[in-house]
Amino acid sequence: MPGFLSGPVCLTVVCFLSWSLRSSCAQILADEVSDVQYGRLGSNVTLACGKSKIRIPVVWRLNQSSALPWHKVTSDGALLLLNVSHSAQGNYSCYDSDGFLLHVVKLMLGHPPGLLSISCQVPNHTHVRCSWVESVKTFLPSMYNASFRGNGQEWTPCIVDVIHRHCDVHQPAFWLTIHTLRITQTNGLNSETTFAQFSLHKLLKPDPPESLSVQEIAGYPKRLNVSWNFPSSWPIHDAFPLKFQIRYKPQGSVYWSEISSEVSSATIYDALAGHLHQVQVRARDEVNIDSQWSEWSALLLARPWSAYTTPDPEEDLPNNVFPFSSKPETFTTKPHNVVPEDEGNLGLVILLVLFSVVILTTVLSLIFVVWVRQKQRDHVTKQELASMVKMKSMPI
Ligand SMILES: *[C@@H]1O[C@H](CO)[C@@H](O)[C@H](O)[C@H]1NC(C)=O
Ligand SMILES: *[C@@H]1O[C@H](CO)[C@@H](O)[C@H](O)[C@H]1NC(C)=O
Numbered sequence: 001m002p003g004f005l006s007g008p009v010c011l012t013v014v015c016f017l018s019w020s021l022r023s024s025c026a027q028i029l030a031d032e033v034s035d036v037q038y039g040r041l042g043s044n045v046t047l048a049c050g051k052s053k054i055r056i057p058v059v060w061r062l063n064q065s066s067a068l069p070w071h072k073v074t075s076d077g078a079l080l081l082l083n084v085s086h087s088a089q090g091n092y093s094c095y096d097s098d099g100f101l102l103h104v105v106k107l108m109l110g111h112p113p114g115l116l117s118i119s120c121q122v123p124n125h126t127h128v129r130c131s132w133v134e135s136v137k138t139f140l141p142s143m144y145n146a147s148f149r150g151n152g153q154e155w156t157p158c159i160v161d162v163i164h165r166h167c168d169v170h171q172p173a174f175w176l177t178i179h180t181l182r183i184t185q186t187n188g189l190n191s192e193t194t195f196a197q198f199s200l201h202k203l204l205k206p207d208p209p210e211s212l213s214v215q216e217i218a219g220y221p222k223r224l225n226v227s228w229n230f231p232s233s234w235p236i237h238d239a240f241p242l243k244f245q246i247r248y249k250p251q252g253s254v255y256w257s258e259i260s261s262e263v264s265s266a267t268i269y270d271a272l273a274g275h276l277h278q279v280q281v282r283a284r285d286e287v288n289i290d291s292q293w294s295e296w297s298a299l300l301l302a303r304p305w306s307a308y309t310t311p312d313p314e315e316d317l318p319n320n321v322f323p324f325s326s327k328p329e330t331f332t333t334k335p336h337n338v339v340p341e342d343e344g345n346l347g348l349v350i351l352l353v354l355f356s357v358v359i360l361t362t363v364l365s366l367i368f369v370v371w372v373r374q375k376q377r378d379h380v381t382k383q384e385l386a387s388m389v390k391m392k393s394m395p396i
């Protein structure tokens, strides 16, 4: 057990080296820091050597070593630390000339609290959560006391979570138009109170809808069935209806299409056949026009039903002539639903073939016409050349 042994061994060595090894060693180690003193960073800090009358001269130590930051010892034995920085923090102990420990004080340095910047979230009609960030980094432990009220009401506590720096109000008086939150931050140096005013109606913002699911509809290559659940933090209750907005686009496209719904499902009728689509949904209180849309739900990818499949359903080729499906179960539904689609595709193929024949014929005839004209022109040029030669050879 070297760890267990090395501690005591080390301490023994430290005690041995200490000039006051007879009596004070055990005392220093046993002594609890009885006092905490707070100081402002950058200021001068005075540490008193206990409250009682001091036998001077005294010796001060920081963290049990004799190295001290820039300091003075005053006539009454107090320690004056100048322009303190973080490194001046620690346990200060003062001793009399016999090496007898008189006093230990822990110095903690930081800044007094400043105003807080507060924001509140209202995910339903029965809950308000307000969180804050400090405008001044204090470096010191803080306590917060928060209370909340609607205009004209008594203050009620907003229950604080110090670690996450937020507080919760349950069952706020939602019918009142203005609410006030008051937070008092207190640390070892000072306290500061911040007030924030807001309207719960305007802050009401549901959490995003959950469990989004997008289904192909067998036999319909341009449709997608979208469904979702109410946010779990929203009471499913006729008194608080939500409206929903669904947005979708073929993957890679810039433009979203949107549809809305008042129930937790909807059908898209104009999907791009054969393409993977991105789908999202968001929610908003249906009655309260001041309220906010929720964030969009997580993005879901889905492809509409199609009659054909390829061996690699992962790939999404935008200019593939034949749409394909990522769902193998398409095969099972095929015999029943495919007929109208098949006829449509056959017609398309015939049209394509006819179109190619027309194009080919046009191109061939154009080439023929050009060739004939070139021939004629060659002929004419030869005749002209011949006549010019004749003219040149004539005597002038
Ligand atoms: C200062 O004292 C406290 C309380 O006794 C102790 O937990 C801490 O380790 C000490 N710090 C140093 C650097 O000695
Ligand atoms: C700190 O003490 C020094 C020396 O006594 C003095 O010059 C300085 O003005 C003091 N600073 C503050 C912030 O009090």
Ligand SMILES: *[C@@H]1O[C@H](CO)[C@@H](O)[C@H](O)[C@H]1NC(C)=O
Binding pocket: 042, 083, 084, 085
């Ligand atoms: C106090 O210390 C800081 C650095 O810790 C230094 O920038 C500043 O000039 C000092 N002020 C005085 C008055 O010595």
Ligand SMILES: *[C@@H]1O[C@H](CO)[C@@H](O)[C@H](O)[C@H]1NC(C)=O
Binding pocket: 062, 063, 067, 086, 087, 088, 089, 090, 091
């Ligand atoms: C004393 O200990 C504190 C931690 O308790 C530390 O922050 C400080 O830097 C130490 N100071 C010295 C001079 O060792």
Ligand SMILES: *[C@@H]1O[C@H](CO)[C@@H](O)[C@H](O)[C@H]1NC(C)=O
Binding pocket: 145, 146, 147
């Ligand atoms: C918080 O503030 C309320 C109202 O001002 C007061 O009654 C209560 O004692 C305070 N609590 C603490 C822990 O300071």
Ligand SMILES: *[C@@H]1O[C@H](CO)[C@@H](O)[C@H](O)[C@H]1NC(C)=O
Binding pocket: 215, 216, 217, 218, 225, 265, 266, 267
């Ligand atoms: C699509 O959703 C509608 C309701 O929006 C439902 O009636 C229909 O059965 C669904 N179709 C499929 C194939 O899931």
Ligand SMILES: *[C@@H]1O[C@H](CO)[C@@H](O)[C@H](O)[C@H]1NC(C)=O
Binding pocket: 123, 124, 125, 126, 127, 232, 233, 234, 235
């Ligand atoms: C309102 O939202 C809060 C926070 O998400 C949640 O704890 C609470 O259960 C919700 N209230 C209802 C009635 O669903």
